[in-house]
Amino acid sequence: MSDLTRKTAAELAELMTSGQASSVEITQAHLDRIAAVDGAVHAFLHVDTEGALAQAKAVDDKRTAAKKSGEQLSPLAGVPLALKDVLTQEGVPTTAGSKILEGWKPPYDSTVVKRLKAAGIVILGKTNMDEFAMGSSTENSAYGTTHNPWDLARIPGGSGGGSSAAISAYEAPLAIGTDTGGSIRQPGAFTGTVGVKPTYGGTSRYGLIALASSLDTPGPCARTTLDAALLHEAIAGYDPMDSTSINQPVPAVVEAARNGDVAGLRIGVVKELGGEGYQSGVEARFHEAVELLTKLGAEVVEVSCPHFEYALPAYYLILPSEASSNLAKFDAMRYGLRVGDDGTNSAETVTSLTREAGFGAEVKRRIILGTHALSSGYYDAYYGQAQKVRTLIARDFAKAYEQVDVLVSPATPTTAFAIGDRIDDPIAMYKNDLCTIPSNLAGNAAASFPCGLADEDGLPVGFHVMAPVMRDDLLYKVGAALESALAEQWGGVLMTKAPELEVTR
């Protein structure tokens, strides 16, 4: 039953409910698919075959028992998922894409993993990412680059390139990503899949190896809007273990994804996110999508967010500042890599040698940047100033949301670029996240939905939707409307246009 990997999560759940497939069969099909294509894609850093099958078996047993007792299983029970390697899973290697954590097996589950397990979602393994989520291509992973299933010579985006590549390569129907400046949405855009960054505080960060604490947000990756919403609902909600978690009911995301009605919805096109520097094919698909939404009854206006142009520099001060402090714990004393402990070196020397060997170039660059930005005498000019910009950006959003319900833009200025293309030009790499960063700085909800292929390179383009804090449902409303309208044109979701990967065994 190899076609099991082509099903959506919702379809797989239905197959299990109706008894046409078991979780073990579905899980095995995906493990087989991973074995067949991951050599070329390299989406996974660790495949937990035994753990996944054991979990699948447990769900199947529970389903059998539930038939007698009448107990309801969670909607996604038995559906497999790929987990970004930045979230802890008890006893399963977790590296955050870094050498410095090689071999570390966390003694505890992150809250996201706890909720996945509670929902009976089967975790296939850990996906590749830029080291400590610093990057937009997975080229900064210490364990090699992930390849874009649409074109293996190209990057899948980052930092969560592994998660998005896994679902677009049909290695998993669902994946978890984390989004600090676009790490869910940009890979979603580059791989023709759905990527959602929930409201900051809407999903728990407990057990997420921190990059920038005030920005990091775990969220769902999927091939359809409904699948993303189902996963969103499974992982979201208040967590007393995360002080920044929001104690409010989860927005009605599944309902919104099922009824994608945008009639009367006020949509603002952000003036500053377009024009110069944007690939023509990206702009063309974006504007077509806006027109399509207009036809569906949405009221579209142009909105100005004048401070968005300062988002990128502010982000590259706040993120490294927090990261420089968050990464200080990797000192070779308690876990992970330890270099130079030969009985003669001091603890300080061992720490230095380990950090030299264990951290990649981009990580070192950002630690130095952040350490400098926080230094006394520079703090006000850098970190302090960046926080002010953050406030101004939040005000831009607040003002915009007085006029409109959601804001839209392209998810990225370009489509997926070639491996090696921007690795030596950090600024060009950073510009990838121009459209996605403002939402992280303001903490509101945002998502990327597939909206077609660019004419010049035939690669996927992402349609970016931004919504106010705790109005994540609006993202799904727009995403679902767009998805069904486009599916009518294409005869299915965009992913059906993806080239077939060569299967090796």
Added chain:
Amino acid sequence: MTADVLEINDALTQYDPVLGLEVHVELNTKSKMFCGCPTEFGAPPNTQTCPVCLGLPGALPVVNAKAVESAIKIGLALNCEIAEWCRFARKNYFYPDMPKNFQTSQYDEPIAFNGWTEVVVDGETYRIEIERAHMEEDTGKSTHVGGATGRIHGASHSLVDYNRAGIPLIEIVTKTIEVPPAKAAAVARAYVSMLRDLLFALGVSDVRMDQGSLRCDANVSLKPHGSTVLGTRTETKNVNSFRSVERAVTYEITRQAAVLSSGGKVLQETRHWHEDTGITTSGREKSDADDYRYFPEPDLVPVAPSREWVEELRATLPEAPSLRRVRLQEDWGFTDLEMRDVINGNALEPIVATIELGVTPAAAKKWWLGELARSANESGQDLDALGVGPAEVAEVQKLVDDGTLNDKLARQVFEGLLAGEGTPAEIIEKRGLALVSDDSALLEAIDRAIAANPDVVEKVNSGKPAAAGALIGAVMKDMRGQADAAKVRQLLNEKLGI
């Protein structure tokens, strides 16, 4: 080479000391500052830890509300303003016993600030301004193995116990303390002692200096008489008894005076206090370049105690120590001089606790200022570190009251207690200290005394009953002191028919 230190009097004729005291208080909350781990002292190493206090990747802190409550109480008791809104901040620096390599503390937004308190030294009251009291977490504890000194220098390896990591701390910082130079060291001691009493009364900490739940860092600098320019200061770390506070401050005054008067420069540095030798030695050199790169802790939300809550807590505060002292003196009927002895001897709290156990004020004072204070002085310990507490004192006094012991025997019981020989009952048993209450044994001794002293009996019989005192003395001697003198008198009187 010039002398290492000047005589204190010589030092004070040339320089005025300027003090600042930083006191760290471990709170006695059941759980740690940012996680649910227990805080009991003395548990086996690394048994009270979790992903949060071990700083494991991904773990996040959650503020202990009880610790915030204690911090506010401390702030209020020190007459501070309580912040309406404040944040935690990360203090970034590397040290192996600090799991995250930053300490979650408070920086420019402390929970309590701008307070004051008073201390009494030799009957004079001195006001001490409080700069701030802020919340933070304790670090783990390193043990350096293989070196001669127990310090990291020369050690072959180090062991780290993270049980202490994350225990809630309140750091109380004074403003510059300027008092008459000759009083500086005594005021420093009195301040720490007063804080101990205050924190004890608040019930927010065990305040055991010997266990490190109250730790004092003393900043000392000197300025030449009449000068307004502050000198370079040193920070003497972890001075762990009241007596040491006074000694360490005095030592630093005399050391810095020697350096300055020989034309040298005082280095800005951390210094270590050595209890045994009574000196400080150079530790880490500090400079203005020390940069902790503080920034607001992004993993925590701001703390914004409502005014209603603050007022509720204010209403629960025990009375101010100075008012309480006046009230206690009246209740107990002590003279000013007696009360001063009690305060200077750090015996106020033990006496209060002993009286609460049913002992009369006079008896409580007798033991605490007598036997126990003497022993503390001799061994150079603080009164509360002796291992004899109010419970033992009350127990001994009860034995005196019921006639099992007299004062002389009771002193021997205290001797035994201080030597760790067991409970009062065990000591009485082992040392054979109980009074002889067996009438027949006493009567036999009385008969022997009468037989041996016919002249005294003669005197008594000739109408001089006061002469019987000599017979009582003889009986007591015969009984080697282990008899109740009143009982002997009664039996003797019966025997002699007086």
